[in-house]
Amino acid sequence: MARIVAILMLAFGVAFAIAPRAVAVEPDEVLADPALEARARDISRQLRCVVCQSQSIDDSNAPLAKDMRLIVRERLVAGDSNEEVYAYLVERYGDYVLLNPPIQKNTIVLWAAPLVIFLGAGASAAFYLANMRRETEKAAAAAAERDETTA
Amino acid sequence: MKRLILLAPLTLFVVLGGYFAIGLTRDPARIPSVLIDRPLPEFDLPPIEGFEKGFASDDLRGEVALINVFGSWCESCVIEHPMLMEIAANEDVLIAGLDWKDPNGGGARWLEKNGNPYALVGDDAQGRTAIDLGVTGAPETFVVDRSGRIRYKHIGPITPQVWRETLKPLVEKLKEEGEASRG
Numbered sequence: 001m002a003r004i005v006a007i008l009m010l011a012f013g014v015a016f017a018i019a020p021r022a023v024a025v026e027p028d029e030v031l032a033d034p035a036l037e038a039r040a041r042d043i044s045r046q047l048r049c050v051v052c053q054s055q056s057i058d059d060s061n062a063p064l065a066k067d068m069r070l071i072v073r074e075r076l077v078a079g080d081s082n083e084e085v086y087a088y089l090v091e092r093y094g095d096y097v098l099l100n101p102p103i104q105k106n107t108i109v110l111w112a113a114p115l116v117i118f119l120g121a122g123a124s125a126a127f128y129l130a131n132m133r134r135e136t137e138k139a140a141a142a143a144a145e146r147d148e149t150t151a
Numbered sequence: 152m153k154r155l156i157l158l159a160p161l162t163l164f165v166v167l168g169g170y171f172a173i174g175l176t177r178d179p180a181r182i183p184s185v186l187i188d189r190p191l192p193e194f195d196l197p198p199i200e201g202f203e204k205g206f207a208s209d210d211l212r213g214e215v216a217l218i219n220v221f222g223s224w225c226e227s228c229v230i231e232h233p234m235l236m237e238i239a240a241n242e243d244v245l246i247a248g249l250d251w252k253d254p255n256g257g258g259a260r261w262l263e264k265n266g267n268p269y270a271l272v273g274d275d276a277q278g279r280t281a282i283d284l285g286v287t288g289a290p291e292t293f294v295v296d297r298s299g300r301i302r303y304k305h306i307g308p309i310t311p312q313v314w315r316e317t318l319k320p321l322v323e324k325l326k327e328e329g330e331a332s333r334g
């Protein structure tokens with residue numbers, strides 16, 4: 001029984017892993033040039049849908065996300081670099097539109113926090129372990145002394 | 152020294168708790184506009200069906216104005232509409248409407264049914280001007296000063312309270328500001 005469950009779970013896992021991710025890009029949006037289209041998809045995955053918030057515009061089927069996808073493609077066709085496309089939308093919607101927040105003054109806490117917490121945890125763990133070793137050494141020494149005196 | 156180290160986890164908890172208390176209770180739908188204090192983007196929108204005049208950014212020159220983003224498909228706009236009608240009837244401020252992605256004369260029919268508070272209405276069928284304005288949903292209302300700069304953006308319907316406490320005082324302040332710089 002357990003084996004059947006395990007096999008089923010594995011099968012589901014594999015199915016989810018290999019299933020194509022649902023995307024919202026509609027056929028009429030796709031650019032004729034595959035290289036440009038690939039860049040457009042890449043950029044779209046980095047841009048937040050401002051209506052649905054937790055989705056990229058590549059994943060969202062909100063009408064505004066569609067408009068933004070079309071703008072991304074339009075800018076690319078007009079010869080913009082990827083950075084220029086991002087800048088175009090940031091100018092209108094702010095850094096919020098980027099799913100990957102840039103490292104700058106107001107995000108430094110956000111980016112530094114994991115490192116600070118990691119180092120802090122490491123330091124306190126080292127401190128704790130060193131303390132423990134001192135305690136056991138002291139106890140061992142005391143025990144040895146006791147042994148000597150009793151012997 | 153040892154005492155202090157023992158307090159570290161608690162301190163960390165309080166600091167992080169403080170950040171989360173602020174960050175997680177903010178309404179994520181209220182994205183602050185980056186356009187505040189920047190000039191209104193230029194646009195020249197055609198009229199909606201049955202109207203003679205459209206709405207261009209230049210039309211607002213020298214006026215303190217509200218730009219209201221609406222659509223006949225927008226449910227909250229119906230709730231907001233009586234308030235706009237009241238402002239249009241009783242207050243001295245220009246209200247311009249941006250009919251956002253409203254194909255087949257939907258906006259015109261909607262205004263006919265509910266009344267038209269707008270001195271100017273533009274048809275943003277492609278939604279490009281809305282994106283230039285950083286619009287995330289309807290209704291949204293921008294307050295523009297006499298020099299054509301965006302000074303405030305309100306997301307969601309204008310309730311009597313929002314008008315009384317936020318928009319009206321701002322409009323009055325901007326009018327005085329304009330007078331002073333002119334005189």
